[in-house]
Structures are given as structure tokens and as C-alpha cells.
Amino acid sequence: MASISRKPKLWTVEQDDLLKQLVENHGSQTWPMICQEFLETSGVKRTPKQCRDRWVNNLRSEKNDAPWKEEEVMILFDNQSKYGNQWSIIAKEMKGRTENQIKNLFYSTIRRNIRKFNKGKLDLERIKFKSLSILENQEIRNILTTRKSISKNFFLKTFLTKEAVNVIQSQFSQQQSTVCTENKTNYLALPEMNFTTDDFYISDDSGSSNPTFESEDLLYDNDYTTLEFSDLLNNPIY
DNA sequence: AACCGTGTCAACCGCCAGATA
């Protein structure tokens, strides 16, 4: 079956002006009427849904198009943690940012960090995204909400604990999983604890087989939760 | 200069709940 094209149909300034005018006349609750009048006036066919989306996402309020500040991003992730994916509620707390802007930033951050984290890792070590519920695991959340400025080393040297792997696998429990038998390398996992990416840096011991995460107060090595690949083979986790 | 990967944004889509006929 041929896929249906969904080429976006961009709005012109004239169309925006007309839509604003119509909303002014009829209010923002009567979209079928608005889109009918829109068609009669402009000759352009837009569905009620398209009109509403355009209004809500771009025209309704004064939109802040400035690049996101670090504080805003932190507030966004705090709010997401508090309210879940209720973007409309989050948007109300973030003046000038629309629901769409907030959603876009959130998902692009998640996607970026998944890509960075998975790069160079074996299939079993990777974060597989099915739904945002995996963020309920604090460890995965810390990885996926990491800021843009964090170094590649952070992702290279960070591995999932058994518990985090379980969380991910549970989302795919209905699917057949495969076990890679080629690599017997130990998995070095982060400790199960709350931290922010400001709390530590990765020590410069690139020649060592035991990457070390350090902070001003804490020093970790692989004495803590370490997941060995042989364990996985002997005790499948799914 | 060309290509590729990545990030951002607007628009689209599908689902759900409430209102109404």
C-alpha cells in the first residue's frame, strides 16, 4: 500500500491575519464556522483542526522565539517530572513558551541523548525507547535529560544497571529478544542514586579498564553495581 | 564543494472525553 504523503502546508502572513480576524469575531470555540468562513474569504481549504492548531501553537499568545535558556530547560524538566506529559499545564507555568515548543524541546532532548548514549554500544546496552514511562526510572531519566553541553565521554562511559535494563525490557516483554554472545566485556554501571550531571565528571584515566566517576564529595569505581555479561547469559533478565 | 548527521520547528495525526442530537 502506498504511503500517504503528509507534506506540511505552511501558513502565510495573510492567512494568519485572516484567522486572527475570524477568531476575534467568533471566539476560539467555533472552529467549523471559522474554517468555513476562512474558505469563503481566502479560497484556501483548512480543516477546523488545522485552524485550531495554528491558533493555539502560534497565534494565541505572545510567543517567545528566543533560544532556550539553561534555567528554562531546567524548569521544563522539573515540571515534566511534576506533571508528567501534561504539556498544556507545563506551558501555563512557562510564560511565552507554547505547548508545541515545550514538547519539541523535550522530545528532541530525549532523542538526542538516546542517540548519543547508544552510539558504540551493544544492543543489550542500549536504551530502547517505546514510551516516556521509562523515565520513571531515575537512572534512565538522568541520562535522557542530560544537557546538551555534556561531553561525549559521559555517554561513552555510562552503562545501564540491571534494574534500568529491566525497565526497558519490560516495555518490550511481548517481543522476542536476542542475546549477543560476541562480547564478554564487563558492564560498568552507574550506582543507583540521585545525581545531576553537575555532580560529577569523568576522570581522565583513559588507559584504565575501570572508568571512574568523580565528584567533589564522592568517588566511585566499579565496586558498586556491576553487571557482567556472563551474568546476563546465565540469568536472562527477560 | 558535497555529503551527512543533527537540531529545531511547524504541521499533522490519532485518540479520548464531553456535548449534543
Added chain:
DNA sequence: TTATCTGGCGGTTGACACGGT
């Protein structure tokens, strides 16, 4: 009571710009 309509919302897609190689 049921079917249909509508608005609201979360999640996804496609286009485009930009930077790195």
C-alpha cells in the same frame, strides 16, 4: 441509549538550516 460531532491534547513526521568532515 447510542451515534456523531467537536475540542483538546500528546505524540510523530517532514522540511529545512546548520555545522562538521
